[in-house]
Amino acid sequence: MYDMRAEPMASETGSARLWHVLQLDGSALCGRALAARPVAASDDDCRDEYCTPCMTAVAAAASRRGRLRPTT
Ligand SMILES: [Zn+2]
DSSP, rough: OEEEEEEEETTTTTTEEEEEEOTTTTTTTOOOOOSSSSOOOOOOEEEEOHHHHHHHHHHHHHHHHHSSSOOO
């Protein structure tokens, strides 16, 4: 399973969180350097956005696993 980490992101409509997917070594799948301190997940003023490269990487990994699964 993957861990996720949000980082603060300025957007046209105010503050938002950008969620990245972390590898086992704690770096983001998209290669972006993340702030050491995660954003509080309870801020109602924040919208949630998802990092597209991270999501694409997860989808690719999931489909690779799917192909490796034996078909019986
Ligand atoms: Zn990312």
